[in-house]
Amino acid sequence: MEVRLISLQAAHRIMEAIQFDPENRKLSLIKTPLPPEPKKNEVVIRVAYSGICGTDLHIVEGTYPCRKMPVILGHEFSGVVTSVGCDVTHLRQGDNVAVDPNSGCLTCDACHSGNYHHCSNGGVDKITGIYQDGGWAEFCLVPADQVHKLPKNISLQQAGLTEPLSCIAHGWDRITPIAVGSRILILGAGIIGNLWASILHLQGHRRVTVSEPQEARRNLLEKLETGFDIITPEELQTRRAKDSSWGVDLVIDCSGYAPAMEEALALINPGGTLCIFGVSSPKATMNVSPYLLYKNELKIVAVKVNPFSFPKALGWIDAMGSRYLDYEKLGIKAYSLSQYEEALQALKEGRIAKAMFKLEQ
Structure with missing residues (x-):
């Protein structure tokens, strides 16, 4: 060799x-x-x-x-x-x-x-x-x-x-523990959204919704056979409009799209978390209500790359195998x-x- x-x-x-x-x-x-x-x-x-x-x-x-x-x-x-x-x-x-x-x-x-x-x-x-x-x-x-x-x-x-999974491993460390049974919303079904969905499914989470505007990507995510609810952003807003009590405990943004993150804050249950994982443009901004954060004791957790998390990613790859x-x-x-x-x-x-x-x- x-x-x-x-x-x-x-x-x-x-x-x-x-x-x-x-x-x-x-x-x-x-x-x-x-x-x-x-x-x-x-x-x-x-x-x-x-x-x-x-x-x-x-x-x-x-x-x-x-x-x-x-x-x-x-x-x-x-x-x-x-x-x-x-x-x-x-x-x-x-x-x-x-x-x-x-x-x-x-x-x-x-x-x-x-x-x-x-x-x-x-x-x-x-x-x-x-x-x-x-x-x-x-x-x-x-x-x-x-x-x-x-x-x-x-x-x-x-x-x-390994590299994208190592970034997710760092994000996992930042937002865990996530109680099984938590309601979770993933924004974006690109590869990062799909990998997050795979990790959540591997860890036993089933009450997961994925919001993705592109039909082709929604169809791709279906192939993972997680049973997760895969909807459009419009369907997400309709769901909230029909039931004001509908919400999630954790939002994981994989889109980097600031308006989507801003809207998602209103969907988070008291005590919940917004995880900013997707990389936004340096020029992107979002409006946040300090009162909403106070009232619902919301947390905003940002994730940057992968400090010392490559071994964890390789461990995940070993566990995920060809299933994911x-x-x-x-x-x-x-x-x-x-x-x-x-x-x-x-x-x-x-x-x-x-x-x-x-x-x-």
Whole structure:
């Protein structure tokens, strides 16, 4: 295996990648040199699966910050280690891995408190696939301490979802415990909404409603066979209008759409919680009534990325298996790098819940 991997890398003097030019807001399929040999604490990974995230769409639209120079996007990916730096001891050539794109400076108070996602001393500038070249490429150079070896029973395809699941794992820690029997509303049935629905179902929750405006996405969610109530935003408002006592204990926003979150506050039962999980545009705003928060003792909990939650995500993947992580059931479609325009269009039209670049041989 090691000989084969080394020969594969050596045979390719150049590689294909999808590069984003922030000045022109343009994606291009390029030929570019292979990553350099890893430094002592780095590894090179041959990418197997690399996802298109909603954040990537915001970057391409120019509504989310990234490196000011051209950059290879892709912060959700799995692959196979092809070479390791001399000080790397937990990984070997041939290991199947998933990559955590986030890190901190490791010297500031936030990092020392275990909150590297709040690091303001350079950690954000290290994000793989946003500020450093990422996984929309055949190979990627990454810091070894951000690479997690996969158990043998987790496939590279399943591991392509580790990063979004690690973010959900952090969100789960922020809002739990959630009593079984709670009434829960998910806003949005993209891949994040579908993964949240899967996790809730896995954990025994059944009184779940999902609100999604696009019919194609509602139909995709049906494939998960959770038995959850899947409705349109209009049906959600009608339900409240017909019964003023109807409400939920928890709202999980996966849309990033501020007006939907604002409306959802009025649907939360006393003592309930709004979890802001979807990433909004930095310019989006919402009006909140302090009196409503006081009167009903509502909580608003926001979730940012995935501090130290990759092991939890891998544990979930192990438990979820093919019952929940079947690409077809989740509405995930695989594309080659050369099909990136088709993939982006399918996402924008809602024909799929997620696009995944497949480079696995």
